[in-house]
Amino acid sequence: MSTVDEKINVKELPFVAPCRKLKMSAPLNWLKLGWADIKKAPWQSLSYGSAIVILCCIVSFMVWLYGGIGLLVSLLSGFLFLGPILALGLYSISCQIQAGMTPRLGYCMREGKRHLGNELIFAVILSVILLIWARAATMTHILYPETSNAVWTQFIPFFTVGTLEGVVFSAIIFCFSAFSLPMIMDRKVDVVTAVITSINAVLRNRRVSLIWACIIALIVAIGFATLFLGFIVLMPLVGHATWHAYKETIISDEWPKHGAIID
Numbered sequence: 703m704s705t706v707d708e709k710i711n712v713k714e715l716p717f718v719a720p721c722r723k724l725k726m727s728a729p730l731n732w733l734k735l736g737w738a739d740i741k742k743a744p745w746q747s748l749s750y751g752s753a754i755v756i757l758c759c760i761v762s763f764m765v766w767l768y769g770g771i772g773l774l775v776s777l778l779s780g781f782l783f784l785g786p787i788l789a790l791g792l793y794s795i796s797c798q799i800q801a802g803m804t805p806r807l808g809y810c811m812r813e814g815k816r817h818l819g820n821e822l823i824f825a826v827i828l829s830v831i832l833l834i835w836a837r838a839a840t841m842t843h844i845l846y847p848e849t850s851n852a853v854w855t856q857f858i859p860f861f862t863v864g865t866l867e868g869v870v871f872s873a874i875i876f877c878f879s880a881f882s883l884p885m886i887m888d889r890k891v892d893v894v895t896a897v898i899t900s901i902n903a904v905l906r907n908r909r910v911s912l913i914w915a916c917i918i919a920l921i922v923a924i925g926f927a928t929l930f931l932g933f934i935v936l937m938p939l940v941g942h943a944t945w946h947a948y949k950e951t952i953i954s955d956e957w958p959k960h961g962a963i964i965d
Contacts, residue, residue, distance in 0.1 A: 726913065880904050
């Protein structure tokens, strides 16, 4: 059953692809499709997830060894920013499956190289937002109680403001990345158009987007709770599901598709 109600035309916004109005059940359908992709390409998907887990473990160990717990927490927070970029290969696997091809990791690597310019621009954008968030978090420490015997009520302003900051910046990142990178992978489109398209689609499907964001946050929390091991399966699941979310939400027919890579 389709999770799409209708097409929303966007005539008032330049440089944006139109989107569809989604049903509330759409995120669960995306997860089902993502799981189906894992079953169709199990070793490709799980190998990709394992590589990401190994990378996370190496980075965490090095930071813990040389940087301390504060830097470790900061880098783990940065995982929320880098996750969409790390999933580019998973989008490619889903794209290959949808095209009737046998998924190949080598194809994913060549696709990543092809989109390297747009990926770097997007990474710079996320890095700037991360730096702003880090600066805002530093300023929040003025609310931290100075006395050593502070009661719990004195911590309420600090945790309240800190939580609100996290929600705001996480929402910004989600709006920017929900559909933009799969669109860049699929179509010949610039970063600005892809990001504006993603923001527009999220704002026009607020409730569905909130559900999808909460599901992703829960999956990330499970991955951390399992000391990254859960990401072997969960990262491919979210990556494949994100591809199907893009294909179901964004109407990008006016932009040409990327040509197939020939060996």
